[in-house]
Amino acid sequence: MTTTTAQAAELAEPPGKGEAAIKTEGLRKTYKSSRGNVEAVRGIDLDIPAGEFFGLLGPNGAGKSTTIGMLTTLVAPTGGRAWVAGHDVVAGPVAVKRRIGVVTQNNTLDMQLTVAENLQFRSRFFGLPARVAARRADQLIDAFGLRDRRNAMADQLSGGQARRLLIARALVHQPDVLFLDEPTAGLDPQTRVNLWDILKVLHDQGQTILLTTHYMEEAEALCDRIAVVDHGRVLAEGTLEELKDNAGAVTVVTVRFEGALPADFAERTGLSAHPSVDRAEIEGDQVRVFSTDPEGVLGEVISLGTAQGLNVRDAAQLKPSLETVFLTLTGREYRE
Amino acid sequence: MATTFQSPRGSAGKNGTGRRGKNGAGKNGAPPAAAPSEAPSAEAIAALITNAPEPAPTTLKTFGAMMAREFRVLGRNAISTFMRSVMQPLLFVFVFSYVFPKIGSGFSAGGTAASAGNTSFSTILLPGLMASMFLMQGMFGTTMPLIMEFSWQRTIEDRALAPVPIWVLGLQKITAGAIQAFIGALIVFPIVLLVHAAGQAPSVHVTNWFLFALIMVASSTVTASLGLLLGTVMDPRKIQMVFAIVLLPATMLGCVYYPWSALHSIRWLQILVLINPMVYMSEGLRAVLTPSIGHMPVWAVLLALVGGTIVFATWGVRTFRNRVVA
Numbered sequence: 001m002t003t004t005t006a007q008a009a010e011l012a013e014p015p016g017k018g019e020a021a022i023k024t025e026g027l028r029k030t031y032k033s034s035r036g037n038v039e040a041v042r043g044i045d046l047d048i049p050a051g052e053f054f055g056l057l058g059p060n061g062a063g064k065s066t067t068i069g070m071l072t073t074l075v076a077p078t079g080g081r082a083w084v085a086g087h088d089v090v091a092g093p094v095a096v097k098r099r100i101g102v103v104t105q106n107n108t109l110d111m112q113l114t115v116a117e118n119l120q121f122r123s124r125f126f127g128l129p130a131r132v133a134a135r136r137a138d139q140l141i142d143a144f145g146l147r148d149r150r151n152a153m154a155d156q157l158s159g160g161q162a163r164r165l166l167i168a169r170a171l172v173h174q175p176d177v178l179f180l181d182e183p184t185a186g187l188d189p190q191t192r193v194n195l196w197d198i199l200k201v202l203h204d205q206g207q208t209i210l211l212t213t214h215y216m217e218e219a220e221a222l223c224d225r226i227a228v229v230d231h232g233r234v235l236a237e238g239t240l241e242e243l244k245d246n247a248g249a250v251t252v253v254t255v256r257f258e259g260a261l262p263a264d265f266a267e268r269t270g271l272s273a274h275p276s277v278d279r280a281e282i283e284g285d286q287v288r289v290f291s292t293d294p295e296g297v298l299g300e301v302i303s304l305g306t307a308q309g310l311n312v313r314d315a316a317q318l319k320p321s322l323e324t325v326f327l328t329l330t331g332r333e334y335r336e
Numbered sequence: 337m338a339t340t341f342q343s344p345r346g347s348a349g350k351n352g353t354g355r356r357g358k359n360g361a362g363k364n365g366a367p368p369a370a371a372p373s374e375a376p377s378a379e380a381i382a383a384l385i386t387n388a389p390e391p392a393p394t395t396l397k398t399f400g401a402m403m404a405r406e407f408r409v410l411g412r413n414a415i416s417t418f419m420r421s422v423m424q425p426l427l428f429v430f431v432f433s434y435v436f437p438k439i440g441s442g443f444s445a446g447g448t449a450a451s452a453g454n455t456s457f458s459t460i461l462l463p464g465l466m467a468s469m470f471l472m473q474g475m476f477g478t479t480m481p482l483i484m485e486f487s488w489q490r491t492i493e494d495r496a497l498a499p500v501p502i503w504v505l506g507l508q509k510i511t512a513g514a515i516q517a518f519i520g521a522l523i524v525f526p527i528v529l530l531v532h533a534a535g536q537a538p539s540v541h542v543t544n545w546f547l548f549a550l551i552m553v554a555s556s557t558v559t560a561s562l563g564l565l566l567g568t569v570m571d572p573r574k575i576q577m578v579f580a581i582v583l584l585p586a587t588m589l590g591c592v593y594y595p596w597s598a599l600h601s602i603r604w605l606q607i608l609v610l611i612n613p614m615v616y617m618s619e620g621l622r623a624v625l626t627p628s629i630g631h632m633p634v635w636a637v638l639l640a641l642v643g644g645t646i647v648f649a650t651w652g653v654r655t656f657r658n659r660v661v662a
Binding site for chain 1: 377
């Protein structure tokens with residue numbers, strides 16, 4: 001799914017705009033408070049070409065929303081620089097806002113307006129005359145399957161409907177970059193898949209999208225490229241295949257025993273020396289083995305443990321995936 | 337779909353897939369057909385990008401659209417807004433200008449207490465109640481919506497993403513609040529004029545309409561600016577306290593029920609209340625509406641109201657910006 005040079009050329013934006021839809025250099029945000037400073041984002045570098053579907057993947061609290069906040073001008077960076085659609089987010093926030101559509105994590109629909117009015121007024125905020133705005137609103141309502149809810153107040157929508165309206169509203173002015181902050185958080189599986197389909201169609205039309213998510217499968221299903229973030233830093237970045245390759249395309253074998261393991265379990269039993277074992281970690285009652293050649297490893301770990309008089313409680317084998325990438329990068333379980 | 341737009345960007349692609357289109361040989365094949373009836377159709381979604389109107393925002397257009405949104409909401413809530421504006425002054429004049437004179441209570445001597453000779457109490461009340469309406473509407477029209485928008489879902493982010501600088505958004509909030517305050521104060525006028533016992537009508541003499549309009553506008557903007565400031569600096573959880581420590585004292589000590597000159601016998605209070613913006617609204621309206629009652633000089637009133645607007649608006653827009661942009 002890599003973007004080839006030919007595609008990149010084809011996707012080139014109108015003159016006056018940079019190659020990159022989003023570019024950041026050492027972007028940083030520290031929240032100061034009386035209880036001490038919180039480093040939400042600690043220097044993030046991104047280079048996202050136009051037309052790409054890019055994902056920021058990380059657990060809650062990784063700094064994804066703060067990053068989106070800075071890129072959409074709602075959070076002031078405390079260090080580094082960022083450009084969106086060729087405009088500096090600090091020096092030219094209005095120029096940036098003209099060219100972006102944002103779906104925030106929270107439901108920011110105007111609850112005092114109807115579905116149609118939400119779209120009409122947003123269109124007018126972006127300079128469309130009232131009649132054009134009304135037609136654009138109807139077009140969006142039809143496309144997003146909200147015809148039945150057209151005159152409902154925004155606070156009467158279901159979670160899925162509200163999310164669709166939020167996305168529709170972000171598209172009224174044909175933004176160069178669409179930002180989606182956790183767009184499917186809290187939605188049921190069916191609604192989530194429907195939203196994915198919408199996003200895929202938008203992407204196929206060349207829409208540049210930056211999405212944050214803490215769902216691994218969402219990043220895998222949608223994104224051309226993914227940056228794995230945690231504690232305000234990018235741990236790894238690339239296509240799904242690149243990420244798996246760079247993390248060694250490892251399989252992670254985890255075995256839990258009944259009772260805590262000695263810290264030198266791997267050495268004492270000779271597990272570390274096993275040819276198929278790249279790395280073995282002991283954490284409480286569990287052994288985690290990273291392996292590029294996992295054939296027979298699970299059985300080996302179990303028999304070694306049993307030989308030590310330990311009973312197996314639970315065993316799992318994770319094939320190379322974003323989850324094993326995350327485990328390899330951070331050495332800890334992915335907490336969704 | 338009947339909707340058509342002339343889209344310079346959208347019509348660029350000859351093959352109909354539009355700008356930036358990755359064209360027909362889509363990498364994932366055809367987009368999945370939507371199963372549920374409510375699910376959006378792929379073609380219609382794609383058309384949102386290929387067939388879109390070209391936005392051309394200017395600060396003025398965006399400001400205008402935001403005001404149009406305010407009027408739409410105001411129109412929708414017209415009845416509740418109207419009731420809120422009407423009830424307080426209506427009950428006030430009913431009790432003070434109708435019930436008290438009828439039951440012969442000493443309260444009807446309010447005018448005498450104000451050393452204004454035979455002036456009816458409603459003459460004193462008219463400017464006072466209008467001033468109190470300014471403050472109430474300024475708070476309800478600006479502070480309360482802001483507190484809602486900043487709390488919970490932070491719906492303020494929606495408006496903050498409109499293509500204007502944040503300070504324009506702040507000024508828009510002030511303008512919207514000021515218009516509500518202006519309308520609220522106008523509603524008081526006929527109520528005080530009409531509701532009273534026989535012989536208790538207020539004596540109103542507008543000699544300078546321009547000055548009257550100026551004081552009305554300046555009163556509206558000063559309360560709306562103050563409303564913006566309060567709405568952005570106050571902790572939403574303590575809003576009840578704001579009403580207790582701001583709205584109530586400001587009204588009771590705002591020369592609503594007595595003219596400022598009458599306070600001369602309590603000199604320390606007469607000086608202390610000068611920090612209260614309400615005093616200048618009441619006194620300013622007295623100067624232009626009911627000049628028979630002793631009032632503050634107009635220059636002092638204008639200085640306070642216009643100066644207060646500038647100070648509170650600048651300060652409020654600043655705190656507003658700091659709340660919006662984290």
